[in-house]
Amino acid sequence: MKVVNGLGWGALILLLTLTPLFAVDLILIYLLEDTSLPVFPTLAMLGCFYLLSTMLSLFVDGLTGTLRSFGHVNVPRLLDTILHGIVSWFSLYVVLSFFPSIDLSTITGMAIVLVHLFGALLWLNREDSKEDMPLELDSIDQQIIHLLRTETIVSCIERIEHDYPDLPKRDVLKRVKKISQSSEVTEPFHVR
Numbered sequence: 001m002k003v004v005n006g007l008g009w010g011a012l013i014l015l016l017t018l019t020p021l022f023a024v025d026l027i028l029i030y031l032l033e034d035t036s037l038p039v040f041p042t043l044a045m046l047g048c049f050y051l052l053s054t055m056l057s058l059f060v061d062g063l064t065g066t067l068r069s070f071g072h073v074n075v076p077r078l079l080d081t082i083l084h085g086i087v088s089w090f091s092l093y094v095v096l097s098f099f100p101s102i103d104l105s106t107i108t109g110m111a112i113v114l115v116h117l118f119g120a121l122l123w124l125n126r127e128d129s130k131e132d133m134p135l136e137l138d139s140i141d142q143q144i145i146h147l148l149r150t151e152t153i154v155s156c157i158e159r160i161e162h163d164y165p166d167l168p169k170r171d172v173l174k175r176v177k178k179i180s181q182s183s184e185v186t187e188p189f190h191v192r
Contacts (some may be wrong), residue, residue, distance in 0.1 A: 021119070022046055025112055032108040038101070045099045053116065060087055066104050082159035084120035088113045140164060153180055 025046050058081045063087060092109055096102060102113075140160065147156040153176060160172050 018050060024115055028111050028115065029104065029108055033105065041099060041101055045095055045102050048098070049095045049112075050093055050099070052095060056087040056091060057120065058083060060062060060084065081117065081121055085113060085117045088116040088120070132138055139178060140167070141175060144176055148176070148180055 022043065026042065028041060060080075064080055064083070089109075092113060096104060096109075143163070144156060144160060147159055151159070157172055157176050160167070160176070161169060164172070
């Protein structure tokens with residue numbers, strides 16, 4: 001029963017999130033198209049478009065995120081934007097091939113893709129602003145930074161747990177992970 005309730009809340013949140021996007025796309029379609037399109041097939045087409053575009057965008061985000069973290073490759077945001085534009089255009093093309101009753105003009109398709117590209121840019125900039133926020137460091141965090149510069153991550157966790165026995169292990173792990181992934185630790189780790 002909890003799964004159904006969870007799916008219900010998830011569907012409601014998704015619906016509330018996508019309603020403005022559906023409205024923008026419907027307005028674009030009805031303003032830019034000469035003929036009126038049936039409402040329900042148009043909504044179904046837009047729903048499939050959002051679903052496919054979201055799945056492919058998550059794949060692209062995962063791929064570029066993996067390149068950034070594991071390959072230590074600095075993937076520029078321009079490449080992210082271009083990839084999201086390609087994903088949106090491809091998704092719209094594939095979905096329209098399954099809905100032959102909906103014949104959108106090239107200008108309408110470009111307008112929808114540009115709106116989604118603008119949304120992707122806003123999303124990517126939001127992620128960048130999260131990454132750029134400075135860490136709020138207390139004395140424990142300062143000690144973690146010092147230890148990470150001289151010791152391995154495992155020995156750092158052990159020392160912090162020993163020095164602060166009242167601090168929960170989960171909190172220690174979160175702090176060490178957050179600091180080790182930030183740019184606060186600039187010197188390389190020394191292996192003992």
